[in-house]
Amino acid sequence: MGGGDLKLVLDTSVIIGGRITSLIDAGEYRDSTIIVPEAVVAEIESQANRHRESGYNGLEELGRLREMANLGMIELEFAGKRPGPAQVELARTGEIDAMIRQVALDCSATFMTGDRVQSMIADARGLEVIFLPPEKTEAKATAIEEFFTPDTMSVHLKDGVEPLAKKGSIKDIQLVRIGDTTSTEDELRSMARELIKRTRRDPDSxxxxxxxxxxxxxxxxxxxxxxxPPFSDGMEITVVRPVAFVSIDDYRMAGELKQRLAGQQRGVLIAGPPGAGKSTFAAGVAEFLQSCNKIVKTMESPRDLSVEDAITQYSPLEGSMEKTADLLLLVRPDYTIYDELRKTTDFQVFADMRLAGVGMVGVVHANRPVDAIQRLIGRVDLGMIPQVVDTVIFIERGEVASVQDIKFTVKVPHGMTESDLARPVIAVTDFESGRAEFEIYTYGEQVVVMPTAKTRETVPSAWGLAAERIRDEFRRKVNGPVKVELSGDNRATLWVNAIDIPEVIGKGGRNIETMEKRLGIHIDVRPLDSTQVSKGKESGKIMVPEISMKNKHIILKSCGVAGTDVEVMVEGELIFTATVGRKGDIRIVKDSDIGDKLQKALRDKLKISIRTLT
Structure with missing residues (x-):
C-alpha cells in the first residue's frame, strides 16, 4: 500500500503507539504524504512537559517521521490550528479529537487512528478511515527482560546506580547486584519507551x-x-513479577482452610508484611473458589493477580473503587478478592460489600495478625467488625503462619473480675488451638486491644488506664501525692493529703462533682497517711532543697526529681509528703499548717531535707 497520491492524517494514538513508523519501515505507505495536525503536536508536547512517558514516546516518533522525510521515504506536513485554552479545557469531551478530524476533512485525506471511538465518528462523518487495532505479534524480549533469571522476583534500575535484583524464593530473598556499570538516564528512558510501546501493542497488556x-x-x-523527576529524584524503573504459581493445596492447613472458605461466604483478611506472598496466596484462594463452582471477581489496582481467564479482574471504575463495588453488586459474585486494602475508603468498600452478603477476601499489609484487625478500628463500627471479617490468615515467608478466628460475644473482659463489668467483646482466637489471643472492647471513650495469651499477672488491667487518667487529673490540683484505686468499672477511691481534701472536694462538693461527671466515675476521697504513700516503696536518696519565699508560697526546689513522690522532713522527722512539680519545685502555701511548721523551722535554723520514695 502506498503511493504519492495517498495523504494520511494521523491522530495521537497512532503516533504514541509507534505503529506508523513500523509500517513505513515494512514498506507500507512509502511516498505517502503524512499530515500531523498541530492539535496532535500540542497534545504530545503537553504530555511530555508533564513528564509522562507517552509524551516522550510521541516526541521520539515525530523525530523518526522527520528522519524518514529527510530520507525521502515520505512527505511530512503539519496542518491545522493549535488548540487554545477553550479546546484544552474541553479535551475530555472530545474537542481536540474533533479538531484532528477536521484536519482530515480540510485536507481531503485518509484518517488513521488507533482509537475505536475516533474511527467510528470519522466514518460517520464520511471520512475514509484506517483503523489500527492493537496488534498481536510475536513478542520480542525487551531490554529489561535480559536482567531476569528464573529465580528473579524483581529488578530495580535507577539513574546513576548499578542494577539490582531480588532473587531467590519467598522464604529466602536476597538483594544482589546484577550489573557492573551504573544505569544512565538515556538508557532508562529508552527502556521506558520500549516498554510502553510494547504495552500499547499487546492486547493482553x-x-x-x-x-x-x-x-x-x-x-x-x-x-x-x-x-x-519531579516525582522522583531520578529516573527509575522497577519491574516485579511472580516467581511462584501455587494452589491452596500447597499451603499448610490447606484442608481446614478449604473447608472454611467453601462452606459459606466469609469475610477474610490475608495479612502479612510486604513481600511475604500474600497476593500469591490470594490468587490460589481465588482459583480454589472458582473450582468450587463459585463466581469469583477481583478488585485490584493495579491488576496483577495471576488468575485464570474465568475470573474477571476489575480496576477502579473512573478512578473509584466505590463505583466498581456498585457494579459488582449488580453482577452478584459469590466471592470478591480485594487486592489490596490501604486507604479508609478501601476498608469501607470492603465492609459495604461484605455486609451486602458478598464473600470478601482482602489483602492487607500487617506485621501481626491483630494489626490487620486494628486497621479496621475507626474505619468500621467496632461492633460490626466480626460481621465484616471473621477470619485472618497471616502469611509469612510464603507460608500460612497462623489463622485467627474472630467472634463477637458478651463477657467480662480479661483482666477484670466483677460480673457487672461484662460488655460486648470481640474475641480473637487461634484457629488451630482454639486459644484466646486478644480481646477488643471499649472502655469509656477508648478502644482497648488486650492480649490474653499471657498470664493475668503480666497483663495490665484496663482499670490501670482509668486509674492513670484520674491520677493525672488530680495531680494538677494538689501539691501532695495522689493515690487511686478502682474498685469497680465506675467507682474509684482517691487518697490525697488531708490538707488537700478541701481543694479536691470544693465548696459544697462542687469540684469533685464536676470531676465525676467529666470522668464518668464515682470517686470516694480519703486522707492519705505516710504509711499508704510508702507502701510498696523504699526510701531513696536524701537531698537538701533550695528554699525561697514568694508572696504567698514557700518553694522547695531540688534538681533531678521532677514528678517524684518525696517526703519533706525537719531534722529527720516527717512533716508531709508531696509530688515534685515538673520544674523540680514543691510549693507550700505560707498561710497553712505545713507552711507555719516550715517557717518556724527556718527561723529556728533547723535542717529541712527531702527524701525520695522509689
Whole structure:
C-alpha cells in the first residue's frame, strides 16, 4: 500500500503507539504524504512537559517521521490550528479529537487512528478511515527482560546506580547486584519507551495508570513502575513479577482452610508484611473458589493477580473503587478478592460489600495478625467488625503462619473480675488451638486491644488506664501525692493529703462533682497517711532543697526529681509528703499548717531535707 497520491492524517494514538513508523519501515505507505495536525503536536508536547512517558514516546516518533522525510521515504506536513485554552479545557469531551478530524476533512485525506471511538465518528462523518487495532505479534524480549533469571522476583534500575535484583524464593530473598556499570538516564528512558510501546501493542497488556512523572504498566505477568523527576529524584524503573504459581493445596492447613472458605461466604483478611506472598496466596484462594463452582471477581489496582481467564479482574471504575463495588453488586459474585486494602475508603468498600452478603477476601499489609484487625478500628463500627471479617490468615515467608478466628460475644473482659463489668467483646482466637489471643472492647471513650495469651499477672488491667487518667487529673490540683484505686468499672477511691481534701472536694462538693461527671466515675476521697504513700516503696536518696519565699508560697526546689513522690522532713522527722512539680519545685502555701511548721523551722535554723520514695 502506498503511493504519492495517498495523504494520511494521523491522530495521537497512532503516533504514541509507534505503529506508523513500523509500517513505513515494512514498506507500507512509502511516498505517502503524512499530515500531523498541530492539535496532535500540542497534545504530545503537553504530555511530555508533564513528564509522562507517552509524551516522550510521541516526541521520539515525530523525530523518526522527520528522519524518514529527510530520507525521502515520505512527505511530512503539519496542518491545522493549535488548540487554545477553550479546546484544552474541553479535551475530555472530545474537542481536540474533533479538531484532528477536521484536519482530515480540510485536507481531503485518509484518517488513521488507533482509537475505536475516533474511527467510528470519522466514518460517520464520511471520512475514509484506517483503523489500527492493537496488534498481536510475536513478542520480542525487551531490554529489561535480559536482567531476569528464573529465580528473579524483581529488578530495580535507577539513574546513576548499578542494577539490582531480588532473587531467590519467598522464604529466602536476597538483594544482589546484577550489573557492573551504573544505569544512565538515556538508557532508562529508552527502556521506558520500549516498554510502553510494547504495552500499547499487546492486547493482553495495559497502562494501569499514568500521572505526571509516574507510569504503571502491566505487561504480561510483569508489573512495571516508571518514575521520573519531579516525582522522583531520578529516573527509575522497577519491574516485579511472580516467581511462584501455587494452589491452596500447597499451603499448610490447606484442608481446614478449604473447608472454611467453601462452606459459606466469609469475610477474610490475608495479612502479612510486604513481600511475604500474600497476593500469591490470594490468587490460589481465588482459583480454589472458582473450582468450587463459585463466581469469583477481583478488585485490584493495579491488576496483577495471576488468575485464570474465568475470573474477571476489575480496576477502579473512573478512578473509584466505590463505583466498581456498585457494579459488582449488580453482577452478584459469590466471592470478591480485594487486592489490596490501604486507604479508609478501601476498608469501607470492603465492609459495604461484605455486609451486602458478598464473600470478601482482602489483602492487607500487617506485621501481626491483630494489626490487620486494628486497621479496621475507626474505619468500621467496632461492633460490626466480626460481621465484616471473621477470619485472618497471616502469611509469612510464603507460608500460612497462623489463622485467627474472630467472634463477637458478651463477657467480662480479661483482666477484670466483677460480673457487672461484662460488655460486648470481640474475641480473637487461634484457629488451630482454639486459644484466646486478644480481646477488643471499649472502655469509656477508648478502644482497648488486650492480649490474653499471657498470664493475668503480666497483663495490665484496663482499670490501670482509668486509674492513670484520674491520677493525672488530680495531680494538677494538689501539691501532695495522689493515690487511686478502682474498685469497680465506675467507682474509684482517691487518697490525697488531708490538707488537700478541701481543694479536691470544693465548696459544697462542687469540684469533685464536676470531676465525676467529666470522668464518668464515682470517686470516694480519703486522707492519705505516710504509711499508704510508702507502701510498696523504699526510701531513696536524701537531698537538701533550695528554699525561697514568694508572696504567698514557700518553694522547695531540688534538681533531678521532677514528678517524684518525696517526703519533706525537719531534722529527720516527717512533716508531709508531696509530688515534685515538673520544674523540680514543691510549693507550700505560707498561710497553712505545713507552711507555719516550715517557717518556724527556718527561723529556728533547723535542717529541712527531702527524701525520695522509689
Amino acid at each position: 495495559f497502562i494501569e495508570m499514568e500521572y505526571d512523572g509516574a507510569t504503571v504498566l502491566q505487561l504480561g505477568n510483569m508489573r512495571i513502575a516508571i518514575a521520573s
